[in-house]
Amino acid sequence: MTGRTTSVTTAPRIHGRGPHLRAVAALSDALPQRPGALLLTGEPGIGRTTLLDHAARSFTAGQALLLRAAPEQGLRPYDGLRALAGALGAVPGRVAEPEARVEPLLSALRRAADGRPLLLCLDDVHLWDAPSRTLLGRAARRLPEAGPVGLLLSAAGYAPPEPAGLPVLHLGPLPAPDAGALLDDLTDPALDPAVRDELLEHADGNPALLLALAGRLSPAQLDGRQPLPHALTDTLTALAAPCLHGLSPQEADLLLLTATALRDTEGEDADARVVGAALECLRDGSVAGRAPRGDAPFPVPRRAGRLGERGVGAGHLLAARAEPVEELAAAVARLVRLVDGQLRFAGPVLRRAVYAGASPDRRRAAHGALARVLERDGDRLRALLHRARAGTGPAPSLAAELTAAATDPRSPAPPRLRSLAYAGAAELMADEAARAQCRTAAAEQALRAGLPRRALALLDTVTNAPVPDAVRGRAELLRGSAQLLDGPTATARASLLTAAALLTTDALALAATATTGAADAAWAAGDLPGALESLAEAQPHLDDYRRGLRAVLEGRREEGAQVLRRVVAGEADGEGSLRAAAAALVVGDMPAASRVAARAAAVGRADGNRGVVPRALEYLAYAELRSGRHAQARAHAEEGLREAERAGQRNTAAGHHAVLALAASIEGEPAAVAGHAAAALATARRHGLAQTATLAQWALARADLGRGRPLEAADRLGPLVRPGPRRGHFAVWMLAVPCFVEAAALAGRPADARRAVADLAAWAAFGADPQAPAQLLRCRALLAPPEHADRLYTRALDLHERTTGDFERARTELLYGKWLRRRRRLREARDRLGAALVGFESCGARVWAEQARGELRAHGTAPGAVHAEGLDRLTPQQCRIARYVADGATNREVARILSVSTRTVDYHLRNVFAALGVRSRVELARLVEQAEQPQARP
Structure with a gap:
């Protein structure tokens, strides 16, 4: 240990340690009034030293001393104590009893602090001798006697027996997205995606191991031109060696x-x-x-x-x-x-x-x-x-026993263990064909366990094995299924079609599964012709799911819906339950979709079929979202995202990110919308996930609309809902049409909006979306002349009474209230706007609720509104314009939002500046922000 203060010239970017950073900051911030101690633990390389470096670097209230332990300090009793005391400028006396040594250490800390806050960061205290750790713990419990001193310790592994009694914060592995962000910081943007995946998998969330692995690779290996070295275990063992030395x-x-x-x-x-x-x-x-x-x-x-x-x-x-x-x-x-x-x-x-x-x-x-x-x-x-x-070496009899045990249906063994057993049996076999069959079985169980990357690795070992077409077709079926969860959709579809061709003669049921999977891949990619081709009548065993889905995609919607309802009503487990949930979503039966998907997730957990769980939760979250239960959709998507990331299902994880972005766009969290949408789009663009990309773009546009930016929302949604190569996914873009019509109408583009309403009418007639009929009437009301709009809004509200969810009804109430207020029907407007506010608040749509409050303020009847003294001088219309301008809107945008001329906005804004005594939009924004602060502290 050295007594010098460590200085770091550039602050490293810390990923995935938000709670830990807050805990360390709380210790530092409380120092002047409340001395304290905190022990950080975790495996070697997990980031303890990085957090200590950050704490020492960011401590500005006084002096920060960062000291690192050395292995030699654990050789003799009190070596660690002597090193610490020396670093503090004092040497403890020669006292036989450890308890008597606390006073000199506290005195040394008191002198080092000299009345000012002192943050003492001690790294790797597990290397200290036990008596020194014991003494340090006793001193930590008496820190107030030393003055404003904070003690931040780190130890490898779990907390050592001493210092005992200190608050402990354990650092676990980085979550996959944070580990990926760290790797992106460390490497060139040209890092090959396959190499990136392998590094992340091998590092297992350990930052130091990730850095060491990336640092040892050549540029040719990083960009995929040369294979990675086979033996990376030396890096692994070198990292942990100090913890394991001397056992x-x-x-x-x-x-x-x-x-x-x-x-x-x-x-x-x-x-x-x-x-x-x-x-x-x-x-x-x-x-x-x-x-x-x-x-x-x-x-x-x-x-x-x-x-x-x-x-x-x-x-x-x-x-x-x-x-x-x-x-x-x-x-x-x-x-x-x-x-x-x-x-x-x-x-x-x-x-x-x-x-x-x-x-x-x-x-x-x-x-x-x-x-x-x-x-x-x-x-x-x-x-x-x-x-x-x-x-x-080879052991055929043991291999046979192991294969029989793995195949036994009476065994309670989970799929992951069965996969390991099949793979272990393959290693004991001398026959190459038998090994290939065993590894294929291992891959199938790995896929059931939710491990698509492990399945693909096993299948790569059987590519050139001399096996019958039926075995090779089964391997390609598994390969395509794994790629559908974690790979490009085009590659997945090619593998699945190859599987169908190989299996047609000997395994018709598996061939049908392959063609259904190929249709799923085409669906995810937004390839309607490809989906129809995979569902062609010529395919064998055309079951109800494929027959009904094909009829819907060909425009025979009533016929297809009738067939798909039989799928929903049937009892099925595993993949069959997912088909039933998907069928319920297609026909618009959201209660059934929620029920079937929830059951599929529960059964998957109970049976150890972890591969089903993330996808079942995706269907469940989507059904809840379309039913208007956004908070529940968010909860299911958060759980599904964790399951998908743990299982390595990046495509499914992207779908959950898209649902979370949509939920956040309702709840008014711009940063969350942007973060989840970016994560969804990153995978969607790489793997060709058109449906996920459309949902993410819709979420971004709805966030713009919620914040009163219809022009931006219309620009983003226009390409998704208009015919052409940039149109969104064929099964999703209709859901975004109501947002586009509203945005286009408010942005002064009624012609664009009218073209989209005809498409929405056809979608509403199908009956797959319970909200669509009411949304259609709302859209028509936005574009209708005054003599018809009133009736259309009223009919839309009547239809909302037949569906669940407060959000869509509140949006109709808000637009109707705005329309009524512009026509000076103030009492009716107040009723509609109040109902909209209550509806938005009940479903947690905060940014939309603020829109309703703004309308009520302009009306002059905002409930519980607290205005700053300066804003009380403004008229309701001036107050409303001031808030929009403070939020960054231009005069032209404000005019579109309020349905007034730009000259009217200019006139009111000049009067606002004069009344408040401000000279710029920046000053106005600051004043409005101050006015809103009292409302944020209920």
Whole structure:
């Protein structure tokens, strides 16, 4: 550790650490009045040092001292303390009892602070000796005696046993989008997408590993011209080496067994009872490759008690005669935690490093020990898998056992475990064709488990294998299905059509599945002819779903809807339930779509069919959105996005981003709309997802419309709803027509709007959108002469009574209220505008509610409105114009919004400037912002 303050010339961009940055900032901000301490933990390379650097760099209230520990400071008692005291300019006295050393340390901190705030950042305190950590913890609990001192610590792994009692903040892996953003910061924009994906997958959310992996690649490897090196494990093990250095054989065995057991789990936990029993097998020499040690193991209970936040003491798993149990516990507790009988590593990179860093003989011994325990417990599939990994060569009989166990329908094994079993059996086979069939089965189970990238990697190994057409067709079906979830739609469709051609003779049902998948790919791409071609009558086994969908796409809507309703009514699971949900969306039965999609997600979770869950949640979120339940749609899309990112389904994740952008456009969150729309469009453009792109563009336009910017909204929506090559997706663009008509009418482009109303009329007649009939009348009212508009608005409101959702009704009330106010029918206008305000507030449409409030202010009857003293001088119309101008609108835009001339706006704005004594729009914006602040603090 050095006593110098670390300076960083350029601040690195920190991704995905918002809560952690806020916690660190709270500690720093409270320093002058409230001294405190915080311990940051996490696996090596997770970003602890970056956060400490940021805290030291951004601390401006006083002095910040950033000190880093060194391994040699853990060799002798109190070495860490001596280094700290020296850095502070003091040396603690020679006192035998640790408690007596607290006073000199507090005095040194007090002198270093000298009455001003001091932020002391200590990195890697796990490298300190135990007595120094104990003393530091005692001093941290008495920090107020040292003055305005803050203590920010970091330790690798989980929190070490000391310093105890401090608030702990654990840093986990970066979410996939944040890891991707970090990689984009580190690399050239020409980074090959496939290389980017592989780096992100291998780094597993660890920033330092991601940086190290990217840094070791040549330009030719980064842009995809040369293959990546096969062995990247040396980078992995080098990163974790400092944490694993100096472990005793017993500690190393415990960590290796835990890491080995975790290779086959669905989550992040391993059964502590199984690991403890396997450790006993290793230590008594009952597994080949390990000699008996003579140490009796400590029995592990079937359900261990909760041990708090500091991890698992190794004494709960083994009793060592040669070493004190306390020292053994301290070494392991930083890396592994025991909670409710389950063992968990501090992070996935650390777990992988433990396994990769062990010798092949030690790994085989660990697998053999776990196989013995699992066989004894009756977990045959896992036991066979570990036996396979403990071997050293082909074993046909074991491969047959493993294949039979993976195929057994009575087994409760999840798809991911079955996939591992099939892949393990393939490694034991000598016949190339048999291996290819096993890997194809492994890919199928990986796809069911929601792992499309793993499925594609397995399928790549069977490309040139000598297999029958039926096996190759099945492989292409799986390839196309995986690419449909995470790849270009054109590639997916080509693979699926190839599969259909190969399967037509021997597997007609699978051929039908392939053609349906090809239609899905064409649908996602907005390729109507391609979708119809995939649904042609000549295809075998034309089921109700394909027959009904084909009729709808050909314009025979009533006939198609009747057939699709049979699909909705049928009981189905897995992919069949997704078809039923899709059919319900096509025919406009939103309650059925919500019900079927929710059931599909629940069944998928229960059965371990994780591949279904993100897509089911996408259908569910979309159904809720179209039903007007935007908050529920947002909740389902947020869950679906997490599931899709975890499963590597980037296409599905993009769909969830689009739904979230639409929900945010209603709730009035411009930053959220822009962020989700950008994420959706990034994947949509790369993979050809026309439907997702159309939804994202619609969300951006609706956000413009909600903020009173109809010209921008009309410009964005025009290409999507007009005929031509830029028209939006054939199944989505009609949903955006009401927004376009409103935007075009308010922007002074009624001719453009009239052309779109005819298309909306045909869509409303189909009956697939419950809101469309009322929206159609609203659009006609916007364009109608005064003698007809009143009746059209009234009829639209009557139709809204037959549908759910407050948002669309409130939009009609708002437009009707504006129309009434312009015609001086003030009492009626007040009623409509008040109803619009209530409707917008009830569904959380804040920006739209502000529009209604603005109209009520202009009317002079805004409920609960609080005006600044200066704004009280304005008339309602002047107040309204002032607010639009303060929001950035030009005079011409204000005139369009208010349906007045530009000269009228000019006249009122001059009077506003004179009344308020301001000379520029900037001053006006500042004054209006101050006027709104009291309303923001209810």
